[in-house]
Amino acid sequence: MKNITRSLIIFLLLLLAGCSTHSSGDFEVIDETDSATAESKPELNIKIKIVQNEAILFVDTDLLISKVNYGKERKAGEGHIHVYVNNGEKQAITSFRYILKEVKPGKNVVRVSLHNNDHTPYGVYEVQEFYID
Template identity: 40%
Template sequence: MKRLFITITLVILLVLQTGCSEHTMAELEMPEPAEIVEKPNLDLRIEISGRNATIYVTTNMKIAKEHVGMERQYGEGHIHMYVDDGEKISVKDNKYMIQNLLPGKHKVKVSLHNNDHTPYDVAKLLDFEIK
């Protein structure tokens, strides 16, 4: 009988002890909300002159040519451009001239990238024609 009394007393003490924490269960299980980071915006404009096309890039991302290839810094980076599915062109200014294009239809893909070349997942495609 004495053993049963001691066992019941220990169980009651254990139950009471678990309720004496400084934090509620909800506080312990809820992770901190992650900071919501917006992607930079991107807009393109083109001017055609003869067989040349100048692409103007408007973005709220800081184009940081001095940090290309360095550590990621949110809000800055550089531009990757692809003309007619060709090789990547790393653009470090808000305008780029494509020269000596052949007459016909062309397309340019422009995407925004962090300093370390990881994408912001922001891209636009621009179709145009050289006459």
């Protein structure tokens, strides 16, 4: 019986020795707040005010709009705005207020998207319909 008890105690000690609380250093701890910030996208909200045959576009975003770095290398959290009216040509803007002149009467659609300095998209956009009498 003593042999079985000794064997059991030795087995348990060996088992516990294998379960160390020390890290082997094989993996790296990543700060989750840093990775979430790196992947976060800017916010976007647009409003449109109609004045005769013009539409005044108001853009609200937390993206830093940069005229100085427009067209240059990408910088996180910085960029400019692309505006498309009725699927027409892109209009790149660097202001929070933009006037769409001589818009056709009837239903119109504006698409506003946020882009990096180098024109790559942030993947953030908003589409709104508006009407001109």
